[in-house]
Amino acid sequence: MNPLGWPGYEAQLGRARERSGGVESVSWRRHRDAVVITFDFRFLGGSVGTATGEVIEEAFTEARTARLPVVSRIATGGSRMQEGMLSLRQLQRVARLCAAHREVGLPHVSVLGDPTTGGLWASLGAGADVVIAVAGAQVGFAGSRVRPVDDPAYTAEGQFAAGTVDLVVRPDEVDATVARVLSLLTRGDAVPAEVPRALGASELPRDGWSAVSRARAPERPRAAAYLDDYFDVRMPISGDRAGGVDAGMLCGIGRRGERAIAFAAQTGTATTPAGFRTAARLIRLASRFALPVLTLVDTPGAANDVAAEKAGVGAAIAELFGAVAEARVPITTLVIGEGGSGGALALSSPEHTWITPDAYFSVIAPELAAAILKRDDVPQLADDLRLRPQDLVELGVVRGISER
Structure with missing residues (x-):
């Protein structure tokens, strides 16, 4: 002694x-x-x-x-x-x-x-x-x-x-x-999470620019409304364990009936490195305890300012892609708003992604695509990108369109 x-x-x-x-x-x-x-x-x-x-x-x-x-x-x-x-x-x-x-x-x-x-x-x-x-x-x-x-x-x-x-x-x-x-x-069952019902518009957009405008509309239901509608009780998981918190990435575990389901939900803002790392941490946690995962995609894209680059945004996105690829539990994804580029795709299931009628999914925002391609016809370019929900179903990018 x-x-x-x-x-x-x-x-x-x-x-x-x-x-x-x-x-x-x-x-x-x-x-x-x-x-x-x-x-x-x-x-x-x-x-x-x-x-x-x-x-x-x-x-x-x-x-x-x-x-x-x-x-x-x-x-x-x-x-x-x-x-x-x-x-x-x-x-x-x-x-x-x-x-x-x-x-x-x-x-x-x-x-x-x-x-x-x-x-x-x-x-x-x-x-x-x-x-x-x-x-x-x-x-x-x-x-x-x-x-x-x-x-x-x-x-x-x-x-x-x-x-x-x-x-x-x-x-x-x-x-x-x-x-x-x-x-x-301790309630994990590794059974895929149900697709949440759509809470916003029920009709499909007539063209690409309409899809973008509806996804950006202030009145469109956001992640908090979807989580409230989907779960009976939920508990947050906060922080990336590396000095960062992204208020625009809601992570945690919720109870739906008798089931426990982990969730990671974007809230419509540009996702920071801390947000991607927190989501990756949540998915790894869910894998350990056989918790199915629900992800809600809604971001114009990854944060691309100087602070994000210094914080390793590329590496953080890669970490989340890896966590999704390595997950030992099913991941269900619903695109509920803007699906902007790799910052949205990183949170998406490769096989089980759905979309709501008032959302879009695109390789990049139409305005940024116009800048890259040196075009000034942004609405036409939105059509060319085929980013509407019905286009994405036809292309096989998403499995279906969620209904109310």
């Missing part, structure tokens, strides 16, 4: 046990629906030593044996200084346990309490499938005694804004939120 021979460490452990009533900073318990790992900040600041690593390994082993999810309720200052590098190496141990749990298709949900800092945030916390943070909690790799400044970035809300946390909830909402997440993650 004192591998470095640290002066006074045994006495510190004794006082921590007396204060907390536990033998270590972490304990675990098997419940009916999950194995729950709980940190106690009263025990040397919830720090992690070699014995703590043993306890965490016991919990994950029990969960794999019983085929149960793991819920990690974290409150820690990080590694235990009194055990030096032997303490730090527990992060590798935790990462291996998380990876093994993912490999057998079992969910891991982390709850970030106040504080969650240091290596346990960078392993057990951020390494979970779904990350829930308690509102106002201090969350960050650097703890308060070692970071250069005090900044909102080191909070639950700051981490949510940076795309590393899925949900921020009040303390009294934690249990219900965890239960809802586990219920959705």
Whole structure:
């Protein structure tokens, strides 16, 4: 218990046990629906030593044996200084346990309490499938005694804004939120999602420019309306885990009747690299838990400004194409508005894509095609592109037109 021979460490452990009533900073318990790992900040600041690593390994082993999810309720200052590098190496141990749990298709949900800092945030916390943070909690790799400044970035809300946390909830909402997440993650059946019904116009456009104009109309139903109509309950998945969030890409898991279905939906804006990466993350998550995926396409195209290029928009689109191609679950796509170029195609199923009457799908927007081809007859060019729903069915690009 004192591998470095640290002066006074045994006495510190004794006082921590007396204060907390536990033998270590972490304990675990098997419940009916999950194995729950709980940190106690009263025990040397919830720090992690070699014995703590043993306890965490016991919990994950029990969960794999019983085929149960793991819920990690974290409150820690990080590694235990009194055990030096032997303490730090527990992060590798935790990462291996998380990876093994993912490999057998079992969910891991982390709850970030106040504080969650240091290596346990960078392993057990951020390494979970779904990350829930308690509102106002201090969350960050650097703890308060070692970071250069005090900044909102080191909070639950700051981490949510940076795309590393899925949900921020009040303390009294934690249990219900965890239960809802586990219920959705464990309902996968790998059966294709039904095609949503069309909510807008029912008649088909007479020409290409009419199709474009209707898709761009402000009154056309957007993704939020489709998701509200389709799902009974839904839970968001937020952020690309690389510092970015795109409010124009709605991702999550919803319940439709007794089924759980993952979704990624564009909201009509140009999709940023963070949006593509979040959608790719959602599809990979769905593949692990046999959740069918519904995608809603509605974008004029990928963001093409300087910021998008610097953030790797090409690589992000490639990542999403790859996630769709590698998906081990069925993906159903409905084009509900603008289907602009590769930014729309990346979110589309190669085999199971439908379209609504007030949408279009095109290699590029007609105006941009005109600029490339040096033509000024944009409406005629829209016809030439054959982007109407009925054209796309005839070409075999989409399987059919959704009806109201």
